[in-house]
Structure formats: C-alpha cells, structure tokens
Amino acid sequence: MDGEYTPGRPHPALAGYVLRYLGYREHSRTPVLRRQAAAASCTLIISFGPRLRLHGPAGPLAPASFLAGMHDAPVRTEFVGLQHGVQVDLGPLGAYALLGRPLSDLTNATPQLTELDVPELAGLPGRLAEAPGWRERFALIDDALLRRLDASTARPDPEVAWAWRRLVADGGRVEVHELAAATGWSRRHLLTRFRRQVGLGPKTAARVLRFQRAARLLAPAGVHGPGPSDTASVPVRSIADVAAACGYADHAHLVREFRALAGCTPTEYLVEWG
Incomplete structure (x- = not known):
C-alpha cells in the first residue's frame, strides 16, 4: 500500500x-x-x-x-x-x-x-x-x-468540563463518586449531564480512557486516537507491566478490556500496531 x-x-x-x-x-x-x-x-x-x-x-x-x-x-x-x-x-x-x-x-x-x-x-x-x-x-x-x-450556543457545563479534564489527567483512574462530590452534584445529575455532553457516562468514559492509556503504553507507535503520551514516564516491559501501570486488577482483566474495546487480545494488538 x-x-x-x-x-x-x-x-x-x-x-x-x-x-x-x-x-x-x-x-x-x-x-x-x-x-x-x-x-x-x-x-x-x-x-x-x-x-x-x-x-x-x-x-x-x-x-x-x-x-x-x-x-x-x-x-x-x-x-x-x-x-x-x-x-x-x-x-x-x-x-x-x-x-x-x-x-x-x-x-x-x-x-x-x-x-x-x-x-x-x-x-x-x-x-x-x-x-x-x-x-x-x-x-x-x-x-x-x-x-x-x-x-453555536452550546457550551459544556463547567462541572462537566472539569470532570472530563480530571478523568483525562488521571487516565480514567478516578471514581465517579469523587467527581460528583467535587462538583457538588449528585451522581445521577452528573451522569445525566456528562453523558449528554461527552457521549458516554463518566464510568464508561473512564474505562475508555484507561484502555487508551494502556494501548499507548503497549504500542507507542500505534494508532490510539490523539492525546498526551506518558510512555516515557513508565518503564513498561510486558503486558503485565501495562496492566499494573494502568490500574487493572491483573493480566486477565487487561485482556478482557482489550477484547471488549479493541476486539482483540493485547498480544494481537501489539502485533498489529507495535
């Protein structure tokens, strides 16, 4: 090609x-x-x-x-x-x-x-x-x-914008109840406004952000969507290292998330994009 x-x-x-x-x-x-x-x-x-x-x-x-x-x-x-x-x-x-x-x-x-x-x-x-x-x-x-x-007159709520930036900065490793408490909103209200303005609920958005960080760490030269790269800050040597760095419970947890969000295993992803 x-x-x-x-x-x-x-x-x-x-x-x-x-x-x-x-x-x-x-x-x-x-x-x-x-x-x-x-x-x-x-x-x-x-x-x-x-x-x-x-x-x-x-x-x-x-x-x-x-x-x-x-x-x-x-x-x-x-x-x-x-x-x-x-x-x-x-x-x-x-x-x-x-x-x-x-x-x-x-x-x-x-x-x-x-x-x-x-x-x-x-x-x-x-x-x-x-x-x-x-x-x-x-x-x-x-x-x-x-x-x-x-x-356009549409602009995100300051609370939603803050919650999104916090999720991005933490690579999805922040609990929804923490976001709600910091905004002063109930979890239900945050979920409704966040989903409307981001497209995903905060828990699902956190899941995607965490996966995206894992994908970048696994295959820095790959195509994971735009965003900051922190590959230099984490000494990644294996898929298990990626799982630990991104807060997954274990290797199997990371594999399940790759199957759900990428349609393949981390090994298959690395072969394609590494």
Whole structure:
C-alpha cells in the first residue's frame, strides 16, 4: 500500500475543541482492513475519494464523509483502491459545542455529515476537493469550524468540563463518586449531564480512557486516537507491566478490556500496531 500523510495544526481559537488535522491519500490494490479501537475522541472524516466501509456497533455501513461519535466498542474499516481526505479529531466537549446537540445521540454512531444539520460541515467535502493543496484545505476547515463555533450556543457545563479534564489527567483512574462530590452534584445529575455532553457516562468514559492509556503504553507507535503520551514516564516491559501501570486488577482483566474495546487480545494488538 502507498500512503501520504500531512498533519495540520488547527487555528489557535479552536484549541480545546479540535485536537488535530491529518490529510491523507492512500492507495492499495488489495483490501486494507484496520481495527479502530474505542478512543476518547470524536472523528470527522471529510472524504473526497471513494467511500470507506465500516463494520461496528451501527452495523455494516459505507458512508461518504461522516462523524464517528464516542464509541465504547471497536470498529473495523475496509477499503481497496483510493482513499483521499482529511481526518479531524475533536475532543468530545468540542464536538458538543460545534454540533450543538447532545453527543449521547451520536454514541456508537457514524452519521454522514449531511445528516447532522450543520451546513458548514456538509459543504466541506466539495470545497476541499477543489482546493489546490493541504494548506488551503486546512484553512477552509478552520474557517468552517470557527464560523460554526461562533454560531453555536452550546457550551459544556463547567462541572462537566472539569470532570472530563480530571478523568483525562488521571487516565480514567478516578471514581465517579469523587467527581460528583467535587462538583457538588449528585451522581445521577452528573451522569445525566456528562453523558449528554461527552457521549458516554463518566464510568464508561473512564474505562475508555484507561484502555487508551494502556494501548499507548503497549504500542507507542500505534494508532490510539490523539492525546498526551506518558510512555516515557513508565518503564513498561510486558503486558503485565501495562496492566499494573494502568490500574487493572491483573493480566486477565487487561485482556478482557482489550477484547471488549479493541476486539482483540493485547498480544494481537501489539502485533498489529507495535
């Protein structure tokens, strides 16, 4: 397979909302199958090539340009021939602000951009396809997202934003009752507001964040979704080391979580991405 990948930096005003841009052009004469494990982010795929086939919780799909909402299950992607487009990784609170709708409606879903009722996004594939290069394409995305952010009145609750940042900082190793106590909310109220604005409940979000940290430690060069890497701070030598570093009860616990969130064992994951 031949591939070209061009990273882009979102406009500074999008900091905290948009994590990264990645332009891509891939071509393969044989089918390419990829495992997309659960990750603590949402992804926009703005395609100006053939459709990507998806196999996941929403069933087999072949959307054009689409949004992948927060997932707590793996998705398999498949293509043969050409893939050409831009991947935009969004923090869940950024997706909530930009889309102006409950992210819980999009959990484990991959709606096409035309189904989101957001004209700024729906028109991007054609505009990007006509742009002469990646710099111009990234500028068009900046403009569309900045206009959308200015038009949207949705903003996360400060309590939800704090709880999300705390979970991210602790790699998912914090109890829900601690988050609720710190916000002054009941557990039920935190669960309702958090799920609406993040897409997953706080306990499930913590589970995904902990898995994502384990995946990064296991295969630092792999694809685990955007986010800070702490691989240098933990002397990992084995899968058992990863389990201990991330707070899993034992090796078997880590294996169960990889099967649930990546659809494979840690060993199989390491073979694919290590």
